[in-house]
Amino acid sequence: MRSRIELLSGWFNGVQAQMVSGTEPRAARALVECVPNFSEGTRLEVMDAIQSAAADVAGARVLDRHADAVHNRMVLTIAGTPGPVAEAVFRAVARGAALIDLDTHRGVHPRIGATDVVPFVPLGATGMDVCIELAVRMAMRIAAELDIPVYLYGEAARSTARRRLPDLRKGEYERLKAELGTDPSLAPDFGPARVGPAGATAVGARRPLVAYNVTLATSNLGLARTIARDIRESNGGLPAVQARGFATADPNVVQVSMNLLDTRRTSMSLVFERIREAAAQRGVRVLQSELVGLAPAEAVVDVARQSLQFGRLTANSLLEAHLLEQALE
Amino acid sequence: MRSRIELLSGWFNGVQAQMVSGTEPRAARALVECVPNFSEGTRLEVMDAIQSAAADVAGARVLDRHADAVHNRMVLTIAGTPGPVAEAVFRAVARGAALIDLDTHRGVHPRIGATDVVPFVPLGATGMDVCIELAVRMAMRIAAELDIPVYLYGEAARSTARRRLPDLRKGEYERLKAELGTDPSLAPDFGPARVGPAGATAVGARRPLVAYNVTLATSNLGLARTIARDIRESNGGLPAVQARGFATADPNVVQVSMNLLDTRRTSMSLVFERIREAAAQRGVRVLQSELVGLAPAEAVVDVARQSLQFGRLTANSLLEAHLLEQALE
Numbered sequence: 026m027r028s029r030i031e032l033l034s035g036w037f038n039g040v041q042a043q044m045v046s047g048t049e050p051r052a053a054r055a056l057v058e059c060v061p062n063f064s065e066g067t068r069l070e071v072m073d074a075i076q077s078a079a080a081d082v083a084g085a086r087v088l089d090r091h092a093d094a095v096h097n098r099m100v101l102t103i104a105g106t107p108g109p110v111a112e113a114v115f116r117a118v119a120r121g122a123a124l125i126d127l128d129t130h131r132g133v134h135p136r137i138g139a140t141d142v143v144p145f146v147p148l149g150a151t152g153m154d155v156c157i158e159l160a161v162r163m164a165m166r167i168a169a170e171l172d173i174p175v176y177l178y179g180e181a182a183r184s185t186a187r188r189r190l191p192d193l194r195k196g197e198y199e200r201l202k203a204e205l206g207t208d209p210s211l212a213p214d215f216g217p218a219r220v221g222p223a224g225a226t227a228v229g230a231r232r233p234l235v236a237y238n239v240t241l242a243t244s245n246l247g248l249a250r251t252i253a254r255d256i257r258e259s260n261g262g263l264p265a266v267q268a269r270g271f272a273t274a275d276p277n278v279v280q281v282s283m284n285l286l287d288t289r290r291t292s293m294s295l296v297f298e299r300i301r302e303a304a305a306q307r308g309v310r311v312l313q314s315e316l317v318g319l320a321p322a323e324a325v326v327d328v329a330r331q332s333l334q335f336g337r338l339t340a341n342s343l344l345e346a347h348l349l350e351q352a353l354e
Numbered sequence: 355m356r357s358r359i360e361l362l363s364g365w366f367n368g369v370q371a372q373m374v375s376g377t378e379p380r381a382a383r384a385l386v387e388c389v390p391n392f393s394e395g396t397r398l399e400v401m402d403a404i405q406s407a408a409a410d411v412a413g414a415r416v417l418d419r420h421a422d423a424v425h426n427r428m429v430l431t432i433a434g435t436p437g438p439v440a441e442a443v444f445r446a447v448a449r450g451a452a453l454i455d456l457d458t459h460r461g462v463h464p465r466i467g468a469t470d471v472v473p474f475v476p477l478g479a480t481g482m483d484v485c486i487e488l489a490v491r492m493a494m495r496i497a498a499e500l501d502i503p504v505y506l507y508g509e510a511a512r513s514t515a516r517r518r519l520p521d522l523r524k525g526e527y528e529r530l531k532a533e534l535g536t537d538p539s540l541a542p543d544f545g546p547a548r549v550g551p552a553g554a555t556a557v558g559a560r561r562p563l564v565a566y567n568v569t570l571a572t573s574n575l576g577l578a579r580t581i582a583r584d585i586r587e588s589n590g591g592l593p594a595v596q597a598r599g600f601a602t603a604d605p606n607v608v609q610v611s612m613n614l615l616d617t618r619r620t621s622m623s624l625v626f627e628r629i630r631e632a633a634a635q636r637g638v639r640v641l642q643s644e645l646v647g648l649a650p651a652e653a654v655v656d657v658a659r660q661s662l663q664f665g666r667l668t669a670n671s672l673l674e675a676h677l678l679e680q681a682l683e
Contacts, residue, residue: 056677088673148677322672325658333622337644345669345672346674348433
């Protein structure tokens with residue numbers, strides 16, 4: 026059922042869109058985000074040093090830092106115009122390579138290097154091609170200046186076998202250390218066919234994703250792993266969902282940790298509901314949801330849309346979204 | 355129960371906040387929003403003309419237009435720096451006064467003038483004092499240049515009796531036309547003690563509000579009115595909630611129409627749940643939620659926080675919020 030009010034609203038949107046596009050054309054300003062993951066989540070002085078290295082580049086900004094001692098991992102969110110973002114990220118990667126030793130690194134999250142993964146993400150109207158080019162240049166620079174083997178992944182991958190991070194990470198740093206020189210299938214896209222203590226790095230390009238965790242009030246790690254296996258796409262679960270079960274620092278809490286690669290295909294609401302139901306069947310309750318880093322407004326607004334049955338609610342319903350558009354002109 | 359991960363997250367926020375505040379001081383750029391309401395929701399050429407009048411001021415931007423034929427009312431959302439926003443709004447008010455005749459205007463929403471109400475709202479770190487001053491200047495200009503009686507309301511009100519719009523609107527335009535010249539309690543703050551066909555206008559300042567409607571699948575207008583009466587603050591209901599029951603263009607749908615004056619005190623989630631329960635008790639189901647105009651990100655994020663049990667989720671969890679902060683520096 027659609028009321029006349031809804032029809033009018035839609036109609037007016039058309040008018041407004043038309044008016045906006047009728048003004049003078051605007052130069053599109055390329056904006057990108059980069060979310061490098063570092064294999065250090067416990068030593069504060071090391072995390073601070075890596076973050077500081079990225080902080081002094083005009084045109085790029087460290088928007089968020091998220092660390093987890095059990096994963097022994099830190100994620101920075103850096104955004105701005107392409108050149109400055111790449112410069113900030115490279116400085117952080119170089120600092121990480123100098124300060125992190127994979128031979129002594131332990132954590133529950135799989136990893137191949139001091140800087141484990143460097144994804145470039147297009148923001149706003151920026152094209153994926155911009156991020157693929159950034160990834161290739163970054164890969165070449167890391168290989169040339171830091172002597173680190175680099176794999177291109179995601180949209181920047183040069184073979185299907187290297188598109189998915191879980192495939193690239195099989196066996197982790199330890200396997201690369203043992204076999205990189207002898208197994209041709211492990212040959213990097215750039216850099217030497219051997220690893221030092223900084224390991225290897227995956228550099229790529231992808232759409233914005235939501236790193237989303239749900240914690241469960243149980244000590245049963247097997248349950249988190251079972252639920253993760255059931256919901257992830259690679260096991261026939263929900264589209265565009267990667268999921269793993271993890272322990273946490275609290276022995277009475279386990280975590281289903283996810284990457285939602287496209288929340289238009291599978292929303293946070295749906296994932297939460299599936300996990301809640303699966304846990305409830307075993308008499309376990311959900312403790313809470315958690316974002317790792319930042320989320321695109323669209324993904325969060327979509328949760329509100331579903332839970333309060335909004336006929337229409339998008340990131341454009343937010344005052345701040347319009348201010349941002351205005352400010353970036 | 356707080357896990358170590360949560361504690362770390364909080365701690366890092368402290369570090370990040372400190373880093374940000376440690377950079378050079380920034381000039382705060384005053385930003386305001388104005389949400390004028392016009393008594394025209396059917397004639398497209400009149401609505402277009404009013405919107406166009408506001409569109410050509412550099413430094414101000416018409417972000418949204420929402421109209422409703424049954425209310426016979428249009429709401430523009432205009433944002434930018436204070437002077438330009440005031441200029442854009444004044445032009446729209448002048449156009450509305452020339453094109454709208456209250457003697458022939460009918461609609462279910464109470465109103466006193468062609469431009470019924472002009473609220474100024476501080477955005478970001480802008481102070482309420484900026485908006486009170488804008489309101490007083492706007493009131494004086496409307497009175498002087500358009501010969502329209504103006505009442506100051508909200509934070510700009512000069513007496514308690516004029517703080518609330520519902521009090522100002524009692525008896526509407528028709529009462530002002532009959533009694534403005536003779537009833538001293540109706541004397542305007544600025545302008546003549548008589549109304550022409552453009553009626554009178556309330557000009558004020560307020561915190562950001564969320565104009566939020568919930569539609570019910572019933573022809574029973576009495577039910578919408580009963581629910582509105584039960585939930586509104588003035589009848590002892592929910593804090594910071596104004597509510598009315600309305601008919602819609604669809605005879606099988608009625609609407610509970612609300613202003614949420616402070617979603618930190620009463621959230622959209624709570625209001626929705628109360629309405630859903632009250633309707634269900636009479637066997638009526640909620641059709642959908644609807645925003646009128648735009649909402650502050652905080653109000654929408656809070657819905658997602660509650661429904662997915664996020665331990666922490668604010669407007670600062672959105673990538674776009676950080677980009678906006680960066681863009682406005």
